[in-house]
Amino acid sequence: MTSMRIGIACYPTFGGSGVMATELGLALADRGHQVHIFSYARPSRLSAYHHGVEFHNVSVSSYPLFQYPPYDLALASVMREVMADQKLDILHVHYAVPHALCAYLAREMCGSCSTRIVTTLHGTDITILGRDPSYRDVICFGLEHSEAVISVSDWLEQQTRDAFDFKGRIDVVPNFVDAKRFRPRQDDAVRKELGGDDHRLIVHTSNFRSLKRVADTVEVLRRLPAEHNALLLLVGDGPDQPHVRDLAVRHGVADRVRFLGEIENVACVVSAADVALFPTESESFGLSALEAMACGVPVVATDVGGLPEVVVHGETGFLHPVGDCDALAASVGRLLGDAELSARMSAAGVARARENFSLPTMVERHEQLYARLLAEV
Ligand code: GMT
Numbered sequence: 001m002t003s004m005r006i007g008i009a010c011y012p013t014f015g016g017s018g019v020m021a022t023e024l025g026l027a028l029a030d031r032g033h034q035v036h037i038f039s040y041a042r043p044s045r046l047s048a049y050h051h052g053v054e055f056h057n058v059s060v061s062s063y064p065l066f067q068y069p070p071y072d073l074a075l076a077s078v079m080r081e082v083m084a085d086q087k088l089d090i091l092h093v094h095y096a097v098p099h100a101l102c103a104y105l106a107r108e109m110c111g112s113c114s115t116r117i118v119t120t121l122h123g124t125d126i127t128i129l130g131r132d133p134s135y136r137d138v139i140c141f142g143l144e145h146s147e148a149v150i151s152v153s154d155w156l157e158q159q160t161r162d163a164f165d166f167k168g169r170i171d172v173v174p175n176f177v178d179a180k181r182f183r184p185r186q187d188d189a190v191r192k193e194l195g196g197d198d199h200r201l202i203v204h205t206s207n208f209r210s211l212k213r214v215a216d217t218v219e220v221l222r223r224l225p226a227e228h229n230a231l232l233l234l235v236g237d238g239p240d241q242p243h244v245r246d247l248a249v250r251h252g253v254a255d256r257v258r259f260l261g262e263i264e265n266v267a268c269v270v271s272a273a274d275v276a277l278f279p280t281e282s283e284s285f286g287l288s289a290l291e292a293m294a295c296g297v298p299v300v301a302t303d304v305g306g307l308p309e310v311v312v313h314g315e316t317g318f319l320h321p322v323g324d325c326d327a328l329a330a331s332v333g334r335l336l337g338d339a340e341l342s343a344r345m346s347a348a349g350v351a352r353a354r355e356n357f358s359l360p361t362m363v364e365r366h367e368q369l370y371a372r373l374l375a376e377v
Helices: 016-030 071-086 096-110 136-144 154-164 188-193 215-223 241-250 266-270 287-294 325-337 339-356 359-376
Strands: 005-009 034-039 053-057 090-094 116-121 148-151 200-205 230-235 257-261 275-278 299-302 317-320
Touching: 005 016, 005 071, 005 096, 016 034, 016 053, 016 090, 016 116, 016 287, 016 359, 034 071, 071 096, 090 096, 090 359, 096 116, 096 136, 116 136, 116 359, 136 154, 148 154, 148 359, 200 215, 200 266, 200 287, 215 230, 215 241, 215 325, 230 266, 241 257, 266 287, 275 287, 275 325, 287 299, 287 339, 299 325, 317 325, 325 339
Parallel strands: 005 034, 005 090, 034 053, 090 116, 116 148, 200 230, 200 275, 230 257, 275 299, 299 317
Antiparallel strands: none
């Protein structure tokens, strides 16, 4: 395929949209495209120099009149400059707010630029902000002025249609996982360091926002029979962390909960675990669940949003209603107590991750989508 000049805008934090955007950018560069990434800080997965990738930092200056410094305007300015100088073929924004609007504004300011805008919807940009009267119309405008709209699951596509009565084309391209990094590992030293020598390990990774219901992981832990001797590993950080820590103390299980914070080598920790637990209230896809499956770790999660498109109930894990900590605990206990079941689900999860959500396949799907847009010009 001919080399393309591709801009990518995303949030730089540990959230799934930033991870997907960066991994996509790196993979596109490896396939010979020129990639320009825009954000207000270096994305967590772009820690080092990568051939073919240029990072454009967007800095927002403050001014006494600004109660809210306008990041979107600063981003649009940087996008316009790179769009014009580098003659971007594609500007692919991840998370509609404010990125889709910034891309539109940048192209309008450029005048002569024929850059095609692609917007990937990741979740709360539709399910929360898309239903908020303050943002609804402006998000809808952004989608209507994108040449392509991508949703990460069938469920999110339907949410988008319902929220905006959106009749345009939506391509569903799911999240993906790099099977070279997210794979089963037998690393006894890591497992031992995490406490796995004398405990069974339950892992949860998230940004600790309230919709992740991290407190339910503690509720599940305290419901497990003592014979499992389970230790809960909490990876990530966010607003609910102090509350979860407090809950663990109040329930007398603090010595069986380890807060690992935000870490770069998530795959290493996840693959050391026996079960991955996601009691979330809403999830458009559930990248962390996919990463756990790819590592050969059976998933116990809630039956919400796009999660059933990722985790097959009874095959690669178990899904239960939101807040049903008894059922979640029963499934975690079943997996901890039944080595044969656990091994079967582990193998099924690895196979499903590789067959349905592989990085090369999804990168090719993006390339094909970009090529389609360029052919339409
Ligand atoms: O939408 C969000 O809450 C933020 C976003 C993020 O940056 O982590 O998460 C969403 O995008 C991920 C990547 O596509 C999905 O795997 C997550 O399921 C999704 N989160 C929600 O829908 C809550």
